[in-house]
Amino acid sequence: MSAVIDSGKRVAAAGADAPVRAHAIALPRAHDAVSEPARVRRTLIGAALAFLTLFLFVPLVSVFVQALAKGVDVYWAALVQADALSALKLTLIAASVSVPLNLVFGVAAAWAIAKFDFRGKSVLLTLIDLPFSVSPVIAGLIYMLVFGLQGWCGEWLRDHDMKVVFAVPGIVLATVFVTFPFIARELIPLMQAQGQEQEEAARVLGASGWQILWRVTLPNVKWALLYGVILCNARAMGEFGAVSVVSGHIRGQTNTLPLHIEILYNDYQFAAAFAVASLLAGLALVTLVLKLAVERRVRQQIAAAATERP
């Protein structure tokens, strides 16, 4: 439609320059049938932008403004404080365990689902999506029920002097749960669209299973893989509810960055809370930029695979 408007404008402009072709001015009316008058367009754009400004842009900008409200010194001090650094470390640990684990799962699940036909495939697909519909708080709760002192393994863990909840393993497990579907969900549709002809050709030419995976399948899905890893990592570093339940909030030991933000905020250290929050907001912005760059390639790949294979 925008092309129609543009040609309309061009015709109108040409008409203004050359009065001889005045009849051309009548042409733009033709586009009215499938678009709206300029006044309506402007109102709709204005309303949409006003809504987004109020609910998206202002909150985003406010994070950075509040973070620097008391000056750069306070900002920097909040970031290099010992509790903040240990929270950062724990956040990185949680992400560096959960992303590779879910990556291996994602590739395995996508290989089985996309390259083979078997019964119960749709059930498996639904089960993979399950963690998305479980509230983060409930995700934390289930690990309390399994590993907590009153839980299934509680006594055994206590007898063997091991701690899962209120310790690092619980935080990692909760993070693995909430980020579970991300990579599998990006890989499965693309690998299903690409089919298995290329892998079969490699097989016929004598490649082993691992060779096929490394040399054929993974290069074909590298952008989707990267996209899944980006989303998985963003969620792993930002998870709050599930981690909050199993953490126990021990300062300097079981606090991740989001939990550290909560503690600072509840202590009325607003500038420090927003300083740490600005780190995560920055991560979110980087995620969006990478997403923009990669998402289009993935979509093109799926479309290309769909047209190549009737």
Add this chain to the structure above:
Amino acid sequence: MSTRALLLRRHSVLPGFNLSLGFALLYLCFVVLIPLSAVFLKTFTVSWGTFVDTVTSPRVVASYRLTFGASLLAALVNGVFGLLVAWVLVRYRFAGKRIVDALVDLPFALPTAVAGIALTTLYAANGWIGKWLPFKVAYTPLGVFVALTFIGLPFVVRTVQPVLEDLQRELEEAAATLGASRLQTFARVIFPALAPALLTGFALAFARALGEYGSVIFIAGNMPMVSEITSLLIITKLEQYDYTGATAIAVVMLVAAFVLLLLINLLQAWARRRQGR
């Protein structure tokens, strides 16, 4: 290949079926299914009467009312404005459109705790937005609605946008040729085509809002009976070591989430059939 394996799958020359499916199933069981089953097994240890008493006590019912009410309202607002944003992004040109398009996903990427403190500071009585409003938003049920609107925003936009992009312009031209006004064309041609996607987006936003915790607890004020959401109540019970009570409420929320998931799957199947025709 054994006969049993043959029954399970069609023959393929590719290797690694048993390994990949075996690993995927094992991982799924250990990370998701076994821990999740703990919630239901824990519930079976209490009597039906105790369960019902727990999940229908006044404070819990008040939290359902707030959680479901605010989620519904937020999903409705997102339905209206999400459709508007998707429409503007697909149909019109304006400066900064690509940036706006990319930023729509911000609530997906921004950690909920960050969103929570940002919205609370903005909507507090002395905040950038709060000071212009004649009524209180932060620390009231209205604050819960604001936070849930924020986190649900991308769902409707991202489900409606691709359908709107694929919509055939010929249909609108035909409607116009047949004498329909623009508004009639929208109501009779465009809207029905978008309806399944719009409903799916609405249901996704609603489902997400039901389970939300991080962005809400900062802005809600968390007053029992007034502005306490169900997720927070589960945590409160856990902190009092009332695991049974926490689990009972969690079961109610899980069942609600699963029913919604089923509904969303049906809606998507309907949307696919609509598009396929």
